[in-house]
Amino acid sequence: MRDIICSKCNTEYFLQHFKMPLKDKGDTLYCKCGNELYSYDKGTDDYNLIEVGEYRRRMQALEEERSKYPFCECGLRMVPRSGPYGKFYGCSKYPRGCKKVIKR
Secondary structure, three states, X not given: OEEXXXXXXXXXXXXXXXXXXXXXXXXXXXXOOOOEEXXXXXXXXXXXXXXXXXXXXXHHHHHHHHOOOOEOOOOOEEEEEEEOOEEEXXXXXXXXXXXXXXXX
């Protein structure tokens, strides 16, 4: 979502946003040094702080994993799925378009 930098220790954080069905109360997010970085009220939004280095490592690992998935005939990457006959890769456009599958 966006980056937040702690004014005390200069640690850079990524503010991750989630939608929840309902939260009874808000919360305040703190840096590991104890400095208040972000607060939010009750509602359907939830937030989490992740250090930027850790966030980049997670995204890089996710991209490396996704790069192993095959391409479909329509040009998009296929995604892993499972069904009653086992695991397979299916087109990411399914069910609104391409229905190509490849067994894993």
